[in-house]
Amino acid sequence: MAVTLRALQTVVPPTILIQEQVRDIFAAQPGLSRLAQRLVSTSFNVSGIETRHTVIAELTLDNDSAEPQFFDARQQLLLVPSTRVRNELYIEEATKLFVEAGRLALAACPDIRPEDVTHVITVSCTGFYAPGPDYMLVRELGLKPSTQRYHLGFMGCYASMPALRTAKQFVEADPNAVVLVVSAELCSLHLRTSSDPDTIVASSLFSDGAAAGIVSSRAPLPGEKALGLDLFETVITPVGEGDMAWKIGDEGFEMILSTYVPHIIDEHIVGALAPLFARDASITGQLAAPLRAEASESGTTVAAPVLTLAPPATLSSVIEHWAIHPGGRSILDKTEAKLELRPDQLFPSRETLRTNGNMSSATILFVMKAILDGPATAAEERVCAMAFGPGLTVESGLMTVIEG
Secondary structure, eight states, rough: OEEEEEEEEOOOOOOOEEEHHHHHHHHTTTTHHHHHHHHHHHHTTOOOEEEEEESOOOSSTTTOSHHHHHHHHTTEOOOOOOOOHHHHHHHHHHHHHHHHHHHHHHHHHOOOOOGGEEEEEESSSSSOSSSSSSHHHHHHHHHOOOOOEEEEEETTTTTHHHHHHHHHHHHOOOTTOEEEEEEEEEEGGGOOOOHHHHHHHHHHHBOOOEEEEESSSSSOOTTTTEEEEEEEEEEOOOOOTTTTTEEETTEEEEEOOOHHHHOOOOHHHHHHHHHHHTTOOHHHHBBBBOOOEOOOOOSSSEEEOOBBBOOOOOOHHOOOEEEEEOOOHHHHHHHHTTTTTTTGGGGGHHHHHHHHHHGGGGHHHHHHHHHHHHOOOOOOOOOEEEEETTEEEEEEEEEEEEOO
16 A cells, blocks of 8 residues: 655745845844854855745834834844743744645645545644644644644654654554644744854754645545655664754753754764665665674764665665755755765755755755656656754655656
Protein backbone atom coordinates (compact mmCIF):
# COMPACT_ATOMS: atom_id res chain seq x y z
CA MET A 1 0.00 0.00 0.00
CA ALA A 2 1.42 3.35 -1.05
CA VAL A 3 1.08 6.22 1.41
CA THR A 4 1.04 9.58 -0.35
CA LEU A 5 1.51 13.22 0.57
CA ARG A 6 -0.84 15.30 -1.58
CA ALA A 7 -2.03 18.87 -1.98
CA LEU A 8 0.99 20.64 -0.50
CA GLN A 9 0.01 24.27 0.01
CA THR A 10 1.92 27.23 1.45
CA VAL A 11 0.90 30.54 3.02
CA VAL A 12 2.90 33.61 4.06
CA PRO A 13 1.67 36.74 5.87
CA PRO A 14 1.32 39.94 3.81
CA THR A 15 3.99 42.13 5.44
CA ILE A 16 7.25 41.81 3.51
CA LEU A 17 10.66 42.47 5.03
CA ILE A 18 13.36 43.62 2.63
CA GLN A 19 16.61 42.12 3.87
CA GLU A 20 18.76 45.19 3.18
CA GLN A 21 16.34 47.47 5.03
CA VAL A 22 16.12 45.12 8.00
CA ARG A 23 19.92 44.91 8.09
CA ASP A 24 20.30 48.67 8.29
CA ILE A 25 17.72 48.93 11.08
CA PHE A 26 19.34 46.20 13.16
CA ALA A 27 22.82 47.66 12.62
CA ALA A 28 21.67 51.11 13.78
CA GLN A 29 20.18 50.01 17.12
CA PRO A 30 21.60 51.72 20.22
CA GLY A 31 23.90 49.76 22.50
CA LEU A 32 25.49 47.56 19.83
CA SER A 33 29.25 47.21 19.98
CA ARG A 34 31.27 47.97 16.86
CA LEU A 35 31.97 44.28 16.47
CA ALA A 36 28.25 43.54 16.68
CA GLN A 37 27.49 46.16 14.03
CA ARG A 38 29.96 44.46 11.70
CA LEU A 39 28.47 41.06 12.51
CA VAL A 40 24.99 42.34 11.67
CA SER A 41 26.14 43.57 8.27
CA THR A 42 28.00 40.36 7.51
CA SER A 43 25.24 38.01 8.68
CA PHE A 44 22.53 39.77 6.71
CA ASN A 45 24.69 40.19 3.60
CA VAL A 46 25.71 36.53 3.31
CA SER A 47 22.34 35.06 4.33
CA GLY A 48 21.17 34.33 0.79
CA ILE A 49 17.89 36.06 1.66
CA GLU A 50 16.29 38.94 -0.23
CA THR A 51 12.80 38.99 1.31
CA ARG A 52 11.03 37.56 4.34
CA HIS A 53 7.50 37.74 5.68
CA THR A 54 6.15 38.65 9.11
CA VAL A 55 2.82 38.78 10.91
CA ILE A 56 3.96 41.96 12.69
CA ALA A 57 2.30 44.62 10.55
CA GLU A 58 4.13 47.46 12.30
CA LEU A 59 7.53 46.20 11.09
CA THR A 60 7.48 48.65 8.19
CA LEU A 61 9.30 51.93 7.69
CA ASP A 62 6.06 53.82 7.06
CA ASN A 63 4.29 52.56 10.17
CA ASP A 64 2.91 55.47 12.22
CA SER A 65 1.38 53.55 15.12
CA ALA A 66 0.94 55.78 18.16
CA GLU A 67 1.58 52.87 20.55
CA PRO A 68 3.95 50.44 18.79
CA GLN A 69 4.88 47.23 20.57
CA PHE A 70 7.56 45.76 18.33
CA PHE A 71 8.97 48.62 16.23
CA ASP A 72 8.86 52.38 16.61
CA ALA A 73 9.17 53.55 13.01
CA ARG A 74 9.45 57.19 13.98
CA GLN A 75 12.61 56.56 15.97
CA GLN A 76 13.70 53.49 13.93
CA LEU A 77 13.83 51.64 17.25
CA LEU A 78 13.28 47.93 17.84
CA LEU A 79 11.24 47.49 21.01
CA VAL A 80 11.32 44.70 23.59
CA PRO A 81 7.83 43.29 24.20
CA SER A 82 7.31 40.64 26.85
CA THR A 83 6.87 36.96 26.10
CA ARG A 84 3.18 37.37 26.91
CA VAL A 85 2.74 40.14 24.32
CA ARG A 86 4.51 38.06 21.70
CA ASN A 87 2.47 34.96 22.48
CA GLU A 88 -0.83 36.85 22.38
CA LEU A 89 -0.02 37.90 18.82
CA TYR A 90 0.98 34.30 18.06
CA ILE A 91 -2.45 33.07 19.19
CA GLU A 92 -4.19 35.52 16.90
CA GLU A 93 -2.01 35.28 13.81
CA ALA A 94 -0.88 31.65 13.92
CA THR A 95 -4.50 30.51 14.04
CA LYS A 96 -5.17 32.39 10.79
CA LEU A 97 -2.21 30.76 9.05
CA PHE A 98 -3.02 27.26 10.30
CA VAL A 99 -6.62 27.53 9.13
CA GLU A 100 -5.79 29.11 5.77
CA ALA A 101 -3.12 26.52 4.95
CA GLY A 102 -5.42 23.66 6.00
CA ARG A 103 -8.32 25.04 3.97
CA LEU A 104 -6.12 25.36 0.87
CA ALA A 105 -4.90 21.78 1.22
CA LEU A 106 -8.45 20.44 1.43
CA ALA A 107 -9.52 22.54 -1.54
CA ALA A 108 -6.63 21.08 -3.57
CA CYS A 109 -7.98 17.55 -2.95
CA PRO A 110 -11.49 17.53 -4.42
CA ASP A 111 -11.86 13.82 -3.72
CA ILE A 112 -11.38 14.39 0.02
CA ARG A 113 -14.10 16.12 1.99
CA PRO A 114 -13.61 17.71 5.42
CA GLU A 115 -15.58 14.92 7.02
CA ASP A 116 -13.16 12.38 5.52
CA VAL A 117 -10.28 13.66 7.66
CA THR A 118 -9.61 11.27 10.53
CA HIS A 119 -6.46 12.81 12.04
CA VAL A 120 -4.95 16.27 12.38
CA ILE A 121 -1.25 16.83 13.14
CA THR A 122 -0.14 20.39 13.81
CA VAL A 123 3.46 21.56 14.11
CA SER A 124 4.87 24.72 15.69
CA CYS A 125 7.63 25.83 18.04
CA THR A 126 7.05 29.60 18.15
CA GLY A 127 4.07 29.86 20.50
CA PHE A 128 1.62 28.03 22.74
CA TYR A 129 -2.09 28.05 23.51
CA ALA A 130 -4.88 25.62 24.36
CA PRO A 131 -7.27 24.70 22.93
CA GLY A 132 -4.57 24.85 20.28
CA PRO A 133 -4.28 24.98 16.50
CA ASP A 134 -5.31 21.34 16.18
CA TYR A 135 -8.64 22.22 17.82
CA MET A 136 -9.05 25.36 15.71
CA LEU A 137 -8.59 23.37 12.49
CA VAL A 138 -11.35 20.95 13.46
CA ARG A 139 -13.71 23.78 14.34
CA GLU A 140 -12.95 26.18 11.49
CA LEU A 141 -12.68 23.62 8.68
CA GLY A 142 -15.80 21.67 9.63
CA LEU A 143 -13.97 18.45 10.50
CA LYS A 144 -15.71 15.76 12.52
CA PRO A 145 -15.70 16.34 16.31
CA SER A 146 -14.22 12.84 16.61
CA THR A 147 -11.14 13.78 14.56
CA GLN A 148 -8.01 12.63 16.39
CA ARG A 149 -5.68 15.54 17.11
CA TYR A 150 -1.93 15.66 17.74
CA HIS A 151 0.40 18.63 18.18
CA LEU A 152 4.18 18.45 17.78
CA GLY A 153 5.45 21.45 19.69
CA PHE A 154 8.81 23.03 20.38
CA MET A 155 10.84 20.58 18.31
CA GLY A 156 12.36 23.18 15.99
CA CYS A 157 13.11 23.24 12.29
CA TYR A 158 12.97 19.48 11.69
CA ALA A 159 9.50 18.90 13.18
CA SER A 160 7.52 18.55 9.93
CA MET A 161 9.50 15.41 9.14
CA PRO A 162 8.34 13.43 12.21
CA ALA A 163 4.86 14.83 11.53
CA LEU A 164 4.89 13.21 8.09
CA ARG A 165 6.35 10.01 9.53
CA THR A 166 3.60 9.88 12.16
CA ALA A 167 0.94 10.50 9.51
CA LYS A 168 2.36 7.65 7.44
CA GLN A 169 2.18 5.34 10.47
CA PHE A 170 -1.47 6.26 11.04
CA VAL A 171 -2.33 5.37 7.43
CA GLU A 172 -0.36 2.13 7.55
CA ALA A 173 -2.31 1.16 10.68
CA ASP A 174 -5.63 2.14 9.08
CA PRO A 175 -5.74 2.37 5.25
CA ASN A 176 -8.89 4.51 5.51
CA ALA A 177 -7.14 7.18 7.57
CA VAL A 178 -6.84 10.67 6.10
CA VAL A 179 -4.34 12.87 7.92
CA LEU A 180 -4.18 16.65 7.62
CA VAL A 181 -0.67 17.89 8.47
CA VAL A 182 -0.21 21.63 9.06
CA SER A 183 2.87 23.56 10.17
CA ALA A 184 2.83 27.27 11.05
CA GLU A 185 5.73 29.23 12.50
CA LEU A 186 5.92 32.89 13.54
CA CYS A 187 9.64 33.19 14.12
CA SER A 188 9.65 36.97 13.64
CA LEU A 189 7.81 37.37 16.95
CA HIS A 190 11.07 36.51 18.72
CA LEU A 191 13.61 38.52 16.75
CA ARG A 192 15.53 41.03 18.86
CA THR A 193 18.50 43.36 18.83
CA SER A 194 21.61 42.11 20.63
CA SER A 195 25.39 42.02 20.45
CA ASP A 196 25.30 38.24 20.92
CA PRO A 197 26.52 36.51 17.71
CA ASP A 198 23.92 33.70 17.93
CA THR A 199 21.09 36.22 18.24
CA ILE A 200 22.44 38.25 15.34
CA VAL A 201 22.58 35.18 13.08
CA ALA A 202 19.03 34.20 14.06
CA SER A 203 17.77 37.73 13.38
CA SER A 204 19.22 37.60 9.88
CA LEU A 205 17.46 34.33 8.96
CA PHE A 206 14.09 33.67 10.54
CA SER A 207 10.63 34.57 9.27
CA ASP A 208 6.98 33.49 9.23
CA GLY A 209 5.00 31.03 7.11
CA ALA A 210 2.72 28.01 7.07
CA ALA A 211 2.30 24.88 4.96
CA ALA A 212 -0.12 21.97 4.84
CA GLY A 213 -0.64 18.67 3.08
CA ILE A 214 -2.82 15.57 3.22
CA VAL A 215 -1.44 12.09 3.87
CA SER A 216 -3.55 9.05 2.91
CA SER A 217 -3.57 5.86 0.88
CA ARG A 218 -5.64 7.51 -1.85
CA ALA A 219 -3.90 7.82 -5.20
CA PRO A 220 -3.49 11.27 -6.76
CA LEU A 221 -6.06 12.35 -9.33
CA PRO A 222 -5.23 12.42 -13.06
CA GLY A 223 -2.60 15.08 -13.73
CA GLU A 224 -1.86 15.54 -10.02
CA LYS A 225 1.66 15.09 -8.62
CA ALA A 226 2.16 13.72 -5.14
CA LEU A 227 4.94 12.28 -3.02
CA GLY A 228 4.97 8.65 -2.01
CA LEU A 229 6.29 8.51 1.56
CA ASP A 230 8.77 5.63 1.46
CA LEU A 231 11.13 5.76 4.45
CA PHE A 232 12.09 8.03 7.35
CA GLU A 233 15.08 8.06 9.68
CA THR A 234 16.29 10.02 12.71
CA VAL A 235 19.91 10.56 13.72
CA ILE A 236 21.37 12.56 16.60
CA THR A 237 24.89 13.72 15.80
CA PRO A 238 27.65 12.97 18.35
CA VAL A 239 28.18 16.70 18.92
CA GLY A 240 26.06 19.84 18.71
CA GLU A 241 23.73 19.67 21.70
CA GLY A 242 24.67 23.21 22.71
CA ASP A 243 25.02 24.61 19.20
CA MET A 244 21.35 24.70 18.26
CA ALA A 245 18.78 25.24 20.99
CA TRP A 246 15.48 27.04 21.64
CA LYS A 247 14.50 28.33 25.08
CA ILE A 248 11.77 30.53 26.58
CA GLY A 249 12.90 33.83 28.07
CA ASP A 250 11.15 36.76 29.71
CA GLU A 251 11.31 38.76 26.47
CA GLY A 252 10.40 36.09 23.93
CA PHE A 253 11.91 32.77 22.91
CA GLU A 254 15.71 32.71 22.70
CA MET A 255 17.51 31.00 19.85
CA ILE A 256 20.98 29.53 20.15
CA LEU A 257 22.33 29.07 16.63
CA SER A 258 26.08 28.65 16.68
CA THR A 259 28.19 29.44 13.63
CA TYR A 260 29.63 25.94 14.20
CA VAL A 261 26.38 24.29 12.98
CA PRO A 262 27.37 24.21 9.27
CA HIS A 263 30.64 22.50 10.27
CA ILE A 264 28.74 19.87 12.28
CA ILE A 265 26.47 19.19 9.31
CA ASP A 266 29.48 18.99 7.01
CA GLU A 267 31.10 16.40 9.27
CA HIS A 268 28.05 14.23 9.90
CA ILE A 269 25.60 14.56 7.00
CA VAL A 270 26.84 11.48 5.13
CA GLY A 271 26.70 9.35 8.27
CA ALA A 272 23.21 10.68 9.00
CA LEU A 273 21.99 9.61 5.57
CA ALA A 274 23.54 6.14 5.64
CA PRO A 275 20.92 4.47 7.92
CA LEU A 276 18.16 5.79 5.65
CA PHE A 277 19.78 4.58 2.45
CA ALA A 278 20.64 1.21 4.00
CA ARG A 279 16.92 0.43 4.11
CA ASP A 280 16.33 1.09 0.40
CA ALA A 281 17.16 -1.77 -1.95
CA SER A 282 17.54 0.44 -5.03
CA ILE A 283 20.32 2.34 -3.27
CA THR A 284 22.06 -0.50 -1.43
CA GLY A 285 22.35 -2.28 -4.78
CA GLN A 286 24.71 0.47 -5.90
CA LEU A 287 26.96 0.42 -2.84
CA ALA A 288 30.66 -0.23 -3.37
CA ALA A 289 30.87 -1.96 0.01
CA PRO A 290 28.52 -2.96 2.82
CA LEU A 291 27.55 -0.23 5.23
CA ARG A 292 29.94 -0.26 8.15
CA ALA A 293 30.70 1.63 11.33
CA GLU A 294 33.60 4.05 11.38
CA ALA A 295 36.03 4.61 14.25
CA SER A 296 36.26 8.18 15.49
CA GLU A 297 39.49 9.97 16.44
CA SER A 298 38.88 9.15 20.09
CA GLY A 299 38.73 5.45 19.31
CA THR A 300 35.03 5.09 20.08
CA THR A 301 32.62 3.71 17.51
CA VAL A 302 30.30 6.10 15.68
CA ALA A 303 26.84 4.58 15.34
CA ALA A 304 26.15 6.06 11.92
CA PRO A 305 27.61 3.87 9.16
CA VAL A 306 29.62 5.06 6.19
CA LEU A 307 28.02 5.22 2.75
CA THR A 308 30.16 4.50 -0.30
CA LEU A 309 28.61 4.23 -3.78
CA ALA A 310 30.18 2.18 -6.54
CA PRO A 311 31.46 4.34 -9.44
CA PRO A 312 30.03 5.83 -11.55
CA ALA A 313 27.07 6.11 -9.21
CA THR A 314 26.82 9.32 -7.16
CA LEU A 315 24.20 10.58 -4.76
CA SER A 316 23.19 13.19 -7.33
CA SER A 317 22.58 10.49 -9.93
CA VAL A 318 20.89 7.94 -7.64
CA ILE A 319 18.47 10.53 -6.23
CA GLU A 320 17.26 13.24 -8.59
CA HIS A 321 15.68 15.70 -6.14
CA TRP A 322 16.95 16.98 -2.79
CA ALA A 323 14.68 18.82 -0.37
CA ILE A 324 17.23 20.23 2.07
CA HIS A 325 16.02 22.48 4.87
CA PRO A 326 17.59 25.89 4.12
CA GLY A 327 18.65 26.67 7.67
CA GLY A 328 21.05 29.18 6.16
CA ARG A 329 23.16 29.71 3.07
CA SER A 330 26.27 28.13 4.61
CA ILE A 331 24.31 24.97 5.47
CA LEU A 332 23.23 24.62 1.85
CA ASP A 333 26.78 25.31 0.64
CA LYS A 334 28.18 22.60 2.92
CA THR A 335 25.47 20.12 1.90
CA GLU A 336 25.97 20.70 -1.80
CA ALA A 337 29.73 20.26 -1.54
CA LYS A 338 29.74 17.29 0.84
CA LEU A 339 27.12 15.28 -1.07
CA GLU A 340 28.49 16.42 -4.45
CA LEU A 341 25.08 17.60 -5.62
CA ARG A 342 24.43 19.60 -8.75
CA PRO A 343 23.55 23.30 -8.26
CA ASP A 344 20.11 22.74 -9.81
CA GLN A 345 19.36 20.11 -7.16
CA LEU A 346 19.70 22.75 -4.42
CA PHE A 347 17.76 25.39 -6.37
CA PRO A 348 14.39 24.72 -4.63
CA SER A 349 16.05 25.11 -1.22
CA ARG A 350 18.03 28.20 -2.18
CA GLU A 351 15.03 29.84 -3.82
CA THR A 352 12.87 29.16 -0.76
CA LEU A 353 15.55 30.77 1.40
CA ARG A 354 15.94 33.73 -0.96
CA THR A 355 12.26 34.64 -1.07
CA ASN A 356 11.00 33.49 2.33
CA GLY A 357 13.90 33.07 4.73
CA ASN A 358 13.97 30.29 7.33
CA MET A 359 10.42 29.58 8.53
CA SER A 360 11.53 26.82 10.91
CA SER A 361 9.45 23.64 10.58
CA ALA A 362 7.29 24.91 7.71
CA THR A 363 10.29 25.51 5.44
CA ILE A 364 10.93 21.92 4.34
CA LEU A 365 7.31 21.68 3.13
CA PHE A 366 7.86 24.81 1.02
CA VAL A 367 10.87 23.10 -0.57
CA MET A 368 8.92 19.89 -1.25
CA LYS A 369 6.16 21.88 -2.91
CA ALA A 370 8.70 23.68 -5.09
CA ILE A 371 10.05 20.32 -6.23
CA LEU A 372 6.59 18.96 -7.03
CA ASP A 373 5.65 22.13 -8.90
CA GLY A 374 8.84 22.05 -10.97
CA PRO A 375 8.13 21.41 -14.67
CA ALA A 376 11.03 18.97 -14.92
CA THR A 377 9.87 16.78 -12.02
CA ALA A 378 8.68 13.45 -13.41
CA ALA A 379 6.89 10.39 -12.05
CA GLU A 380 9.02 7.72 -10.33
CA GLU A 381 11.87 10.13 -9.58
CA ARG A 382 13.23 9.90 -6.05
CA VAL A 383 13.33 12.71 -3.49
CA CYS A 384 15.56 12.84 -0.43
CA ALA A 385 14.40 15.29 2.25
CA MET A 386 16.52 16.44 5.19
CA ALA A 387 15.90 18.88 8.03
CA PHE A 388 18.07 19.84 10.98
CA GLY A 389 17.17 20.99 14.46
CA PRO A 390 18.08 21.17 18.16
CA GLY A 391 20.22 18.39 19.44
CA LEU A 392 21.71 18.43 16.79
CA THR A 393 19.03 16.26 15.22
CA VAL A 394 18.91 15.22 11.56
CA GLU A 395 15.56 14.02 10.21
CA SER A 396 15.58 12.49 6.74
CA GLY A 397 13.14 10.83 4.40
CA LEU A 398 13.03 9.07 1.03
CA MET A 399 10.09 9.75 -1.24
CA THR A 400 8.98 8.96 -4.76
CA VAL A 401 7.18 11.30 -7.15
CA ILE A 402 3.78 9.85 -8.07
CA GLU A 403 1.60 11.21 -10.87
CA GLY A 404 -2.10 10.46 -11.26
